[in-house]
Amino acid sequence: MLKTERLLLRQWTEDDFLPFAEMCNDKEVMEFFPKLQTQEESFEMGRKILSLINERGWGLWAIEIPNQHKFIGFVGLHTPTNKMPFSPCVEIGWRLSKHYWGKGYATEAAEEALKYAFNTLNLNEVVSFTTLANERSKAIMQKIGMHNSNQNFMHPDIEVSHPQCEHVLYKISKLAWQRNAL
Template sequence: MIETDRLTLRPWLDSDLDDLTAINADPAVYEWLAGPFTREMNAASITRQQAFQTEYGYCYWAMLERVSGRLIGMAGLMPVTFDAGFLPAVEIGWRLSPGFQGRGYATEAAKAALAHGFSRAGLREIVSFTVPHNRASRAVMERIGMRHDPAMDFDHPRLPPGHPLRRHVFYRIQPGQG
């Protein structure tokens, strides 16, 4: 478990399924992702994150607001599991319920995840990527010290040619940067 001033990042519990499903059902959450997530997809995501936590000591953790104890999203680290020109790689990412966006929670969680990745997990590089027009996520990447590497921008292999979200911009950071 990781605690920041306002957040707790912790491994997923099976009992988080209803809250995660509600978060991922909001169009503002999946605007930059490939569509809404079914309950079954959310259950599979929790299982996958639990497995990553067990194997690597990190995952996209459940993000709770400390004051309320409410599940407000996810943030953390995850191995990239699709074929890309930058493998092997560990990605940092975040997703927040709309009522909690724009308050600095993603940046706070991402900084904690970076610290964990570099100090506790011993990673030498962490990457992130999003669609070019996702200015909010790109701003978080830049606030935590990541740098855009245009030479590594790519078409996401899990999205079909012509899909409006296929093109991704690529960011990276190494220990001591930022």
């Protein structure tokens, strides 16, 4: 469990799956994904995330505002599949309910996840990626000190003809993160 000034990054519980499924079936939240997720797909993803955190001790943590005990999304670290052209790596990612956008929560939690990546896991680099049009996520990447690597790629799990296939790749090294933290 990690804590910031306003947030708690924690392991998932069964109570998180339904609000997660609602979030993954929201057109605004999923605007930059190829499709909405069904409740079954969301539950399966939530169980997989929970399992990976149990296995490794870290992952895409559930986010809540202390004293509210309410799931508002996830932020954390993940190891993408080897199909990615830049694998092996650890990525940082987020997905929040739209009711919590614009409050700095994703940035605050992502900064804590980077701190964990570099101080606890002792990683040398963390990546993040999104579709070309996802300006909100790119803004968060920049706020947490990441830079555009100028290594765009076609996401291997999205049809090449799909408008969201091309992705930008952002990176931050441990050294750059340490310089930013000073």
